[in-house]
Amino acid sequence: MYKDIQAALPGGSVKFAGPLGNALRLTVENRLKKVDYEKLVRSFRDHEDGDSRWRGEFWGKIVRSAIRVLQSNPDPELEKMVRDAVRGLCDCIEPDGCISTYPKEKRLQDWDAWGRKYAILGLCRYYRYVEQDPRVLETIRRMTANFIASFPGGARPGDKLRWHDGMPANSILGAVELAARLTGEPSFFAWAKRLADSGCANSMDIFAESRAGRRPADLGNGKAYEMTSCFEGLLEICRDNGDTSLLELSLNYFRDIVRYELFVTGAAGLKDCWGEFWDHGTLNQMNPPPKTALGETCITTTVLRFANHLLRMSGDSRIADVMEYSLINGIFGAMKFDGSWWNHRNLTPLTEPAYKWPAGDQIQGYGEDCCLAQGPEALGVGGQFAVMRRADGFAVNYFEAMEVNSEFGGKPFGFKITGGYPDDGEIRIEICSADPVECTLALRIPGWCEDPVVELDGRTWSPAAGRYAELRRTWNDGDVIRLSLPMPIVRVSAPDNSGRFAVRRGPVLLVQDARICEVGSPCVLTSDEPKRITHPGIRAAYEWPNGTRLCDYASAGNLFEPEDTVCVWLK
Numbered sequence: 001m002y003k004d005i006q007a008a009l010p011g012g013s014v015k016f017a018g019p020l021g022n023a024l025r026l027t028v029e030n031r032l033k034k035v036d037y038e039k040l041v042r043s044f045r046d047h048e049d050g051d052s053r054w055r056g057e058f059w060g061k062i063v064r065s066a067i068r069v070l071q072s073n074p075d076p077e078l079e080k081m082v083r084d085a086v087r088g089l090c091d092c093i094e095p096d097g098c099i100s101t102y103p104k105e106k107r108l109q110d111w112d113a114w115g116r117k118y119a120i121l122g123l124c125r126y127y128r129y130v131e132q133d134p135r136v137l138e139t140i141r142r143m144t145a146n147f148i149a150s151f152p153g154g155a156r157p158g159d160k161l162r163w164h165d166g167m168p169a170n171s172i173l174g175a176v177e178l179a180a181r182l183t184g185e186p187s188f189f190a191w192a193k194r195l196a197d198s199g200c201a202n203s204m205d206i207f208a209e210s211r212a213g214r215r216p217a218d219l220g221n222g223k224a225y226e227m228t229s230c231f232e233g234l235l236e237i238c239r240d241n242g243d244t245s246l247l248e249l250s251l252n253y254f255r256d257i258v259r260y261e262l263f264v265t266g267a268a269g270l271k272d273c274w275g276e277f278w279d280h281g282t283l284n285q286m287n288p289p290p291k292t293a294l295g296e297t298c299i300t301t302t303v304l305r306f307a308n309h310l311l312r313m314s315g316d317s318r319i320a321d322v323m324e325y326s327l328i329n330g331i332f333g334a335m336k337f338d339g340s341w342w343n344h345r346n347l348t349p350l351t352e353p354a355y356k357w358p359a360g361d362q363i364q365g366y367g368e369d370c371c372l373a374q375g376p377e378a379l380g381v382g383g384q385f386a387v388m389r390r391a392d393g394f395a396v397n398y399f400e401a402m403e404v405n406s407e408f409g410g411k412p413f414g415f416k417i418t419g420g421y422p423d424d425g426e427i428r429i430e431i432c433s434a435d436p437v438e439c440t441l442a443l444r445i446p447g448w449c450e451d452p453v454v455e456l457d458g459r460t461w462s463p464a465a466g467r468y469a470e471l472r473r474t475w476n477d478g479d480v481i482r483l484s485l486p487m488p489i490v491r492v493s494a495p496d497n498s499g500r501f502a503v504r505r506g507p508v509l510l511v512q513d514a515r516i517c518e519v520g521s522p523c524v525l526t527s528d529e530p531k532r533i534t535h536p537g538i539r540a541a542y543e544w545p546n547g548t549r550l551c552d553y554a555s556a557g558n559l560f561e562p563e564d565t566v567c568v569w570l571k
Contacts, residue, residue: 002242005315006388006395009406011071011129013387018400018421019539019554020382023332024073026339027376032066034340036367037081041088049101049115053363056101056115059089061373063122067129069376072383079130086126089119090139097142108150113157113169116147120175124182137182144179147172148191156195158202164223166202170195171226173233181240189240196237200230207234210253215260217278224261224269224278225302228253232302235309247313254310257303258322264492264502265509265553265568266330267295267346268303275299275345285350286496286569295346297359297371300330301378308381311397312388317444317468320397323385324446327398328422329509331378332554334371337537341560342375351500353519353565356557393439395468399427399483413437413475422507423540423552425449425485431475439475442468443483448490448506455482489525500569503550508540510550512567513557516541517549523570524548 016024040059042048049055066082092099099119102112120143127136151157158166173195180188199205201220206227209219220227231250238246261268261281271279275293288294304326311319334343336358344359359369386398393408399421405414414432421427429441445452447466454461454469456479463469471481487506494500503510503525512519516535530542533549537558541551557566 002239002244002247002313004239004312006312006390008071008312008384009387009389009404012074013404013406014072014383015403016072016383016386016400017402019332020327020379020386020398020400021073021402023335023339024069024379024383027335027379028069028073028075028078028339030338030340031342031372032062032069032376033075033078033081035062035081037062037085038088039366041085041092043101044089044092044099044119047101047103049111050103050106052106052110054111054114055363055366055368056111057118057370058366058368058373059085060115060118060120060122061370061377062368064118064125065374065377065380067122067125068380069383070380071129072380082126082130086123086130086133086136089123090135093139093142097146099139099143108157108160110161111163111168113147113161113172116143117172117175120144120172120179124175124178127182140179141183141185144176144183144188145185148176148187154194156198158200162202164226165220167200167206167220167223167226167230170198170200171229171233173200173230174236175233177233177236177240181236192233192237193241196234200233201227206230207249210256211249215278215280216253216256217260217280219278222271222277222279224276224296225299227278228257228299228302228306232306232309235306235313238313247310250306251310251314251316254307254319262303262322262326263295263330263350265295265333265346265350266326266328267297267300267334268330269296269299270294275348283495286494286498286500287351288349293345293348293357294350295330295334297331297334297342297344297346297375297378300326300334300346301371301374301381304331304378304381308385311385315390315395317397318447318466320385320444321447321466323382324398324422324507327378327382328507329553331375331382333556333558334375335554335558336560337555337558342369342372343560344369344371347557347566347568350568353514353567355562355565356560358560390440390442392472393441395442395444396429397444399485403432405432408437408439411435411437413439415441421485423505425487425506427483427485429481429483431477431479433475433477436474436476438473440470440472441475441481442470443481445469446485446507448504449485449487451486453484455484456480489530491525494569500571502569505542509553509568510542511553511556512549512570513538513551513555514563514565516551519565519567523550
C-alpha cells in the first residue's frame with residue numbers, strides 16, 4: 001500500500017468566498033441542478049446507443065462532477081438528484097450483471113467500454129463519498145465481473161474496441177482498480193495489473209515508451225485525456241501495491257505535459273476540430289494547423305485531476321503551482337459567466353481576435369457534451385486541493401478567501417483566509433481554535449513569486465519560492481499569519497520567437513477583451529503600475545497611463561458570443 005502525503009479534507013470542511021466559491025455556486029445552480037438525470041439513466045435502461053454513439057459517458061461524467069462539487073459545496077437538492085440517479089442506474093442491471101447503453105447484439109462495440117468505465121467510476125465515487133450502500137457495492141462488483149468475463153485469455157478491451165489506438169477502452173484500467181479496492185476481489189486486481197502491463201495502447205506500450213523519453217504527442221495516437229486516464233489508472237495501482245516506480249513514471253509524464261503541451265492559458269489539447277490530441281501544443285499554440293481547435297475542457301479537467309493525484313502522493317508544491325494556474329485560467333476561463341455552460345474548445349486562435357465557443361450538442365437532440373459534463377468536476381478538484389491534510393498538520397495550496405473547519409489531534413481546528421487572491425497577493429490567515437493545537441501549517445510559496453514575505457508574531461522573513469513555508473507551533477485562537485506575495489506585471493515571450501508576448505500578474509493571465517479595448521491592436525506596456533478599473537462582468541481589469549487595457553483571461557470572452565473577442569498572445 002502507498003499512503004498519500006496529502007489528503008482531501010472531509011466534504012464541507014472548506015467554505016470558499018472568492019472566485020472558486022462563486023464558480024462552484026453558479027455551476028451547481030445553473031448547470032448541475034438543471035441536468036435531466038432521468039434521461040441519463042434512460043440511456044442505459046433503453047440501450048439508446050444502438051446507433052454506435054457514446055451517450056453512456058454522460059451519466060458517469062456528470063454524476064462524478066456533481067459528487068466532487070458536493071464535497072466542496074454541499075447542496076441537499078443536488079445530493080438527492082445524485083442519489084436518484086445512482087438508484088436508477090442500479091435498477092438497470094441485467095441478470096448477468098451487465099449495465100450498458102448498447103443493446104445485447106451490439107455489446108462491446110464502438111464506445112461501449114468507454115461508457116461502462118464512467119458508470120463504474122460514478123458508482124465508485126458515490127460509494128466512497130456519499131453513501132456506503134451495499135446495493136451500490138454489489139452493483140459495482142457484478143458490473144465489473146461481467147465486463148472482465150467478456151475478455152478471456154488475456155484479451156484487452158482495446159483489442160476489440162479499437163478507437164484511437166484502443167486507449168479509450170483500455171482506460172477502464174482505473175475503474176477496475178477502484179472496483180477491486182472497494183470489493184476486495186483478487187481477480188479484479190489481477191486483471192487490472194495485466195492490462196497495465198500490456199501498455200494500454202494497441203500500437204505500443206505507452207508506459208514503457210514514456211519512461212524511455214517519448215513525448216506525449218508521440219504516445220499511441222496522441223489522444224490526450226484517454227491517455228492521461230490510463231496513467232491515472234497506474235496511480236491507483238501504485239496506491240494498492242506500493243510500486244513507487246509507477247508514481248515516478250507518472251510524475252515524468254506530467255512534467256512532459258507541462259513542458260510540451262500546456263498553453264499559456266493553462267488549457268491543453270491541440271489538433272483536430274475539437275482540440276482533443278496532444279500535438280506539441282506549447283510550441284504549436286502559436287501557429288496551429290488549419291481547422292484545429294485549442295484547449296479541450298475535458299483535457300484540462302483530466303490534467304487537473306491527474307495532477308491532484310500526484311500532489312496527494314508526492315506533496316510537491318510545484319504541482320500545485322500548475323494546478324492553480326490551470327484552475328484560475330484554463331478552467332475558470334472555460335465556464336460561461338453564469339455557470340450555465342462550458343466550452344469544448346477554449347479559444348481559437350490565441351494570436352488573433354477570437355471568441356470562446358460554447359459546447360454543442362454532441363449527439364443531436366440529446367443536449368449534452370463531454371466538456372459540459374466534466375468542466376464542473378475541475379472546480380471540485382480545485383475545492384479539494386486548496387487545503388489538504390498532512391500527517392503533521394495542513395498544506396495550504398490556494399489562498400482565496402475561505403473558512404476552514406477541521407480538526408487535528410482530536411481537537412477542533414480551523415482558520416480563516418481573507419484578502420483578494422488571486423488578484424491581490426496580500427493574504428491574512430487567522431487561526432480559529434477554541435483550544436491550543438500543535439501542528440504544522442505548510443503554506444505554498446508559488447514558484448512565480450520572487451519576493452515573498454511571511455509575518456508571524458512580529459517577525460518577518462522571506463521563504464524560498466517553489467516550496468512550502470513550514471510553520472510549526474502551538475496555535476492559539478486569534479493567531480495571525482500575514483503572507484505577502486508581490487504580483488508585478490510580467491511579460492512572457494512567445495515560444496516561437498515571433499516577438500509576441502503574453503502578460504501575467506501573479507497566477508493570472510491578462511489579455512485583451514473587446515469590452516474594454518480594441519482586440520488585436522498593438523499592446524504597449526509601460527513600467528508604470530496599472531490601476532484597477534471596473535467593468536460589468538469582468539473580475540479584474542487594469543489600465544496603464546498610456547491607455548492600454550487588459551483583463552483576466554477567465555472573464556475575457558465569458559459571454560460566449562462572437563462579438564466578445566479575445567486576444568492572448570499580444571503584439
